[in-house]
Amino acid sequence: MKAESANWVGTIWITVGLLVLWQAAYLIVGDLALRSPLQTVAFAYELLRKPSFAPHLVETGKAFAAALAIATAMGLVIGITLGLSKPAGEVFEPMLVALYSIPKVTLYPILLLMFGLGISAKIAFGALHGFIPVALFTINAVRNVKPIYLKTGRVMRLGRAAMVAKVVFPAAVPEIFTGLRIGFSLTMIGTVLGEMFASQKGLGHLLMNAIGLHNVDLIMAITLMLVVFAAGMSSVLLMIDRRLHRRV
Amino acid sequence: MSEQHDLTAHVGLRGVTKVFRGADGAPSVHALGPIDLDLRRGEFFAVVGPSGCGKSTLLEVLAGLSQVSEGNVLIEGKPVGGDIMDGVGVVFQEDACLPWLTVYDNIAFGLMQTDTSRAEIATRVESALTMTGLSGFAGSYPAQLSGGMRQRVCIARTLVLQPRLILLDEPFGALDQQTRLLMGEELLRLWRATGATIFLITHALDEAAMLADRIGIMSARPGRLLEILETGWSRDRDSRLVETAEFGAVTARLWQVLRGESMKSINRDGARA
Numbered sequence: 001m002k003a004e005s006a007n008w009v010g011t012i013w014i015t016v017g018l019l020v021l022w023q024a025a026y027l028i029v030g031d032l033a034l035r036s037p038l039q040t041v042a043f044a045y046e047l048l049r050k051p052s053f054a055p056h057l058v059e060t061g062k063a064f065a066a067a068l069a070i071a072t073a074m075g076l077v078i079g080i081t082l083g084l085s086k087p088a089g090e091v092f093e094p095m096l097v098a099l100y101s102i103p104k105v106t107l108y109p110i111l112l113l114m115f116g117l118g119i120s121a122k123i124a125f126g127a128l129h130g131f132i133p134v135a136l137f138t139i140n141a142v143r144n145v146k147p148i149y150l151k152t153g154r155v156m157r158l159g160r161a162a163m164v165a166k167v168v169f170p171a172a173v174p175e176i177f178t179g180l181r182i183g184f185s186l187t188m189i190g191t192v193l194g195e196m197f198a199s200q201k202g203l204g205h206l207l208m209n210a211i212g213l214h215n216v217d218l219i220m221a222i223t224l225m226l227v228v229f230a231a232g233m234s235s236v237l238l239m240i241d242r243r244l245h246r247r248v
Numbered sequence: 249m250s251e252q253h254d255l256t257a258h259v260g261l262r263g264v265t266k267v268f269r270g271a272d273g274a275p276s277v278h279a280l281g282p283i284d285l286d287l288r289r290g291e292f293f294a295v296v297g298p299s300g301c302g303k304s305t306l307l308e309v310l311a312g313l314s315q316v317s318e319g320n321v322l323i324e325g326k327p328v329g330g331d332i333m334d335g336v337g338v339v340f341q342e343d344a345c346l347p348w349l350t351v352y353d354n355i356a357f358g359l360m361q362t363d364t365s366r367a368e369i370a371t372r373v374e375s376a377l378t379m380t381g382l383s384g385f386a387g388s389y390p391a392q393l394s395g396g397m398r399q400r401v402c403i404a405r406t407l408v409l410q411p412r413l414i415l416l417d418e419p420f421g422a423l424d425q426q427t428r429l430l431m432g433e434e435l436l437r438l439w440r441a442t443g444a445t446i447f448l449i450t451h452a453l454d455e456a457a458m459l460a461d462r463i464g465i466m467s468a469r470p471g472r473l474l475e476i477l478e479t480g481w482s483r484d485r486d487s488r489l490v491e492t493a494e495f496g497a498v499t500a501r502l503w504q505v506l507r508g509e510s511m512k513s514i515n516r517d518g519a520r521a
Contacts (some may be wrong), residue, residue, distance in 0.1 A: 146343045154313060155338045156358040157331070166361075170348045246391070 011235070035220045044221035059089040063119050064191045067126025072180060073185050074131040079138020079176070080164065091141055100132045105193065112198055122194035122202065129190030130183040135178025141172035176246040179236040188230055258413060258445045259287035265470075266305050278470040282319060284466065285473060287413075287445055292436075294448040294456035296502060297466025298513035303449045306471065307417045310447060311338050318448050322415060337411030337444075339357030339379065341418035345398045352377070355404045367507035369408075377405040379438060397428045400434070407438060414439075416448045420455065428452070429487045432459050440483060453506070455489040457498040458489050465505045468512040475505055 115121040195204025210218035265281035280302035308314035
């Protein structure tokens with residue numbers, strides 16, 4: 001309990017520190033390139049109230065949700081399959097690692113050709129970013145399941161499917177969740193990047209337009225929204241992650 | 249082969265041998281046997297032997313977790329293959345509690361895989377919780393329990409399946425001496441209450457001497473049975489047995505047979521190092 005409250009105090013202090021740095025940067029750089037924290041929050045509030053903004057928010061939300069669902073499902077299926085089969089893991093895991101290290105933006109033209117200029121390409125690009133960490137963490141999680149749990153499953157006469165569902169998966173959940181947390185962030189990056197490069201709707205598209213028009217208010221407001229959402233969700237996921245690891 | 253088995257025995261082993269084939273050109277290891285043994289229905293049988301003599305391999309063969317290289321194993325007249333047979337429960341030395349499940353769900357885990365009704369599961373789990381002194385901890389997670397309590401959860405998980413043969417692989421190996429004595433008493437109580445046949449692997453001579461009706465003494469690897477010692481204890485014994493002169497005599501006999509074998513085992517391990 002003490003550790004948790006100390007964490008919260010630390011988070012508040014870091015947030016305050018970042019706001020002070022932001023304000024200081026604004027005072028040094030000036031209106032040409034930045035807005036103050038207060039101005040940004042005020043602009044973001046107005047933006048959220050505009051009816052013309054909602055479709056962009058919904059578009060990004062839909063694309064991100066779909067990309068995350070696909071990345072999670074793909075990552076879990078690939079990870080569990082390769083984790084359970086040693087030969088398959090030895091063949092395909094290095095390929096996943098290689099794909100992970102490639103700047104995914106180089107593959108975006110191919111995705112655009114495959115999916116066209118619309119929400120599908122953004123979803124595919126987001127999912128492409130997110131599924132690999134989920135898969136890699138899942139592979140390791142499945143491989144690291146304690147042999148005694150598998151022995152226990154055998155003693156309880158579990159079949160292969162039941163063994164995966166009732167022993168392997170629950171035992172691997174804490175580590176898989178760490179992969180999901182990283183996959184969450186990368187899927188978000190992928191989705192917004194996809195919108196920035198080739199899209200007609202969404203926060204990434206708005207951001208790119210704002211950059212073109214040097215609309216500092218809009219750039220700062222959208223960036224703030226994305227950061228608040230990502231940091232908030234990441235904190236919640238981290239909290240769950242720590243709880244899961246504590247139980248083991 | 250089967251006509252050589254004592255058909256009244258609960259478990260019969262004939263010429264059981266286990267050789268681990270070396271992978272990638274490594275030499276094979278003759279771990280066990282040949283072993284001939286009959287377990288009487290409802291008896292408490294313990295096996296002691298020097299470390300690395302194949303005690304755990306013997307248990308795995310009996311459980312169906314490992315296949316014999318030669319010979320055969322019959323439980324209630326049926327040959328043991330590569331699967332756990334109905335009516336057989338196993339408790340391991342390692343902490344086998346599933347950490348994501350509560351104590352209640354851990355104990356019910358095996359039963360949930362069967363067709364047993366929810367009401368019957370609840371009755372059996374409640375009874376096992378009471379029997380193992382875990383009634384107040386049904387909703388706790390294993391991480392909240394001591395090592396001894398976690399081992400009791402594993403024993404309870406086996407008991408609810410109502411096994412006729414319980415295989416225990418050094419179940420108290422990780423516990424301190426006092427806790428082991430008390431856990432031994434509990435085990436004796438459960439054995440009397442269930443009427444199951446118990447096969448216990450242990451490295452602790454006093455534990456074997458206190459708990460078992462008969463003790464099989466194994467040689468250094470490849471593990472063979474050198475002697476089977478009848479303790480002659482009454483069924484309602486408890487840990488106060490350790491105060492008696494007879495107990496001292498049984499332990500002394502075990503050590504007399506085992507000393508040379510343990511020396512062999514240590515010398516071999518030393519030479520390899």
